[in-house]
Amino acid sequence: MQLHEYTSFDGLGLAQLLREGAVSAAELHDAAQRACAAVNPQINAVVELWPADFTQIDHTAPFAGVPFLIKDVAVTMAGQRSEYGSRLGAGHVATFDSHLMTQFRAAGLVTFGRTSTPEMAFATTTEPVLYGATRNPWNVNLSAGGSSGGAAAAVAAGIVPLAHATDAAGSIRVPAASTGLFGFKPSRGRVSNGPAMDEIFSGLGVQLGVSRTVRDSAALLDCVQGIMPGEPYVTNPPGHSWLSQVEVAPGKLRIGVQRVACNGARPVPAVDAALQDTVRLLESLGHHVEEVSPALGVSWPAFVQANASIWCANLVPWIAGLAHESGRAVSLDTLEPATLACYRYGQTVSAVAFVAALDVRNTVTRHAGALFGQYDVLLTPTMPDVPWPLGRYGENEEQLDGLGWTARLFEHSPYTPLANVAGLPAMSVPLAMSNEGLPIGMQFMAGYGQDGTLLRLAGQLERAAPWGQRRPPVWAGKV
Numbered sequence: 001m002q003l004h005e006y007t008s009f010d011g012l013g014l015a016q017l018l019r020e021g022a023v024s025a026a027e028l029h030d031a032a033q034r035a036c037a038a039v040n041p042q043i044n045a046v047v048e049l050w051p052a053d054f055t056q057i058d059h060t061a062p063f064a065g066v067p068f069l070i071k072d073v074a075v076t077m078a079g080q081r082s083e084y085g086s087r088l089g090a091g092h093v094a095t096f097d098s099h100l101m102t103q104f105r106a107a108g109l110v111t112f113g114r115t116s117t118p119e120m121a122f123a124t125t126t127e128p129v130l131y132g133a134t135r136n137p138w139n140v141n142l143s144a145g146g147s148s149g150g151a152a153a154a155v156a157a158g159i160v161p162l163a164h165a166t167d168a169a170g171s172i173r174v175p176a177a178s179t180g181l182f183g184f185k186p187s188r189g190r191v192s193n194g195p196a197m198d199e200i201f202s203g204l205g206v207q208l209g210v211s212r213t214v215r216d217s218a219a220l221l222d223c224v225q226g227i228m229p230g231e232p233y234v235t236n237p238p239g240h241s242w243l244s245q246v247e248v249a250p251g252k253l254r255i256g257v258q259r260v261a262c263n264g265a266r267p268v269p270a271v272d273a274a275l276q277d278t279v280r281l282l283e284s285l286g287h288h289v290e291e292v293s294p295a296l297g298v299s300w301p302a303f304v305q306a307n308a309s310i311w312c313a314n315l316v317p318w319i320a321g322l323a324h325e326s327g328r329a330v331s332l333d334t335l336e337p338a339t340l341a342c343y344r345y346g347q348t349v350s351a352v353a354f355v356a357a358l359d360v361r362n363t364v365t366r367h368a369g370a371l372f373g374q375y376d377v378l379l380t381p382t383m384p385d386v387p388w389p390l391g392r393y394g395e396n397e398e399q400l401d402g403l404g405w406t407a408r409l410f411e412h413s414p415y416t417p418l419a420n421v422a423g424l425p426a427m428s429v430p431l432a433m434s435n436e437g438l439p440i441g442m443q444f445m446a447g448y449g450q451d452g453t454l455l456r457l458a459g460q461l462e463r464a465a466p467w468g469q470r471r472p473p474v475w476a477g478k479v
Helices: 011-019 025-043 099-106 149-156 173-179 214-224 269-284 300-326 337-348 351-374 402-412 417-422 451-464
Strands: 046-049 067-071 110-115 139-143 162-167 182-185 206-211 254-257 288-291 377-381 426-433 439-446
Touching: 011 025, 011 214, 025 046, 025 067, 025 110, 025 149, 046 149, 067 099, 067 149, 099 110, 099 214, 110 149, 149 162, 149 173, 149 206, 162 182, 162 214, 173 182, 173 426, 173 439, 182 214, 182 451, 206 214, 214 451, 254 269, 254 351, 269 288, 269 377, 269 426, 269 439, 269 451, 300 337, 300 351, 300 402, 300 417, 337 402, 351 417, 377 451, 426 451, 439 451
Parallel strands: 067 110, 067 162, 254 288, 254 377
Antiparallel strands: 046 110, 162 206, 182 206, 182 426, 377 439, 426 439
16 A cells, blocks of 8 residues: 555545455555654654554454554553653553553554653643654644644654544644644543543543544544443433534534633734634634633633642642652652642642632633533634744743643643633634644634534534645655
8 A cells, every 4th residue: 555545545534445355454554654654753753663453353343454543641552651751651561451442442443653742741732851852744843732742743744544632721622733633622521531540630631532534533432432330420422423423514503703812812813814714614604603702700810720730739649650660759850840840839739729729610610601501612713823833832941830830831722721621522623724834723612512513513614624635744645
């Protein structure tokens, strides 16, 4: 199979070729290996490859034989390393498949490696000390976003058609926007984090993936939704498949448009122009669109403070566990300055302060519920800016405490965290390109459990303004 052929199909398309007998799983794996060899030296997205197992593939599975990569955090594959992008976790080998991993296997996906993440997934760029910076396939001097930056860069460059990703403050949507992909964050409680993890950042974190087509993300959600006994959050599946919704017309939607972020940030001219173009596209499709100024219910500093308390307190047992297992000390020799600062900040969060942070989460969730009583969808830019140059995000990080680092993360992506705090479905759709040839994503958010509303809208947008033929300068299909 030639690489230009391999990269021309999405995941469902490759699986269909296998079912028709036009290609074998071994041939797909060989193509993925060659694609990785062709582009990974330029983007540093994949940190480890391992032998693929074709023996247990169910040829009737939706993604039968499709090459796949998992992120170096939050999912575990028995016998393979899971290092959290950290020197502290270097060499850690998982002893069991997490529930999500078993679902990836059942979906037919053939996992043959892992992608880079910032240390402990604590950034919306991917520049860890352990493996070095992941570069954007559209411009290798720029960030690919984070924390699923390795996954996004690998998919955008054509190594795999879709890849596992996680999202606790925008970590699916930010890299999707940065690299021109579709990134879908499902509602809280749709996808299990078990058994070793339950809530992930007290319910802020969810898992799914990034893809080049809407239908791949929808089908992936079909494959991995569901819970284990004892799940802390349960959101029941609908009576239809998510994939079926991609072809269903969404009807006339009430769409609120938020131009200015809740911290007062305004989009740069290129992003603002893309937002205006998106409004015109939505109106041409028959939707009612009007500007809104959503209320969080708390001040921006209080919002950041609450997230810092939840994030950093949750980080403490992660790091303590890795230190205990590895026998390494928690220090600047094993952790990056920002991660160590967040760890130390988390140690200072009292039980009373943590409960107060959860109360902020409740307040924000209630206000979001009221907003989506008025509107079906909220539209914002995914990011206020185009991708940043590598190195900019971490400038003077050694001078920041855990609250300061969280504030920097939220400054970088102020539109995305609301969906995590409130548990809402949200997506970044690659609807625009800047004059400099950089992708610009638009974020759409819906009420709790209304994942189908977004997937129906995404399908409509993909048909009306297709992005599938855009190719970054670093593209495996050129080989």
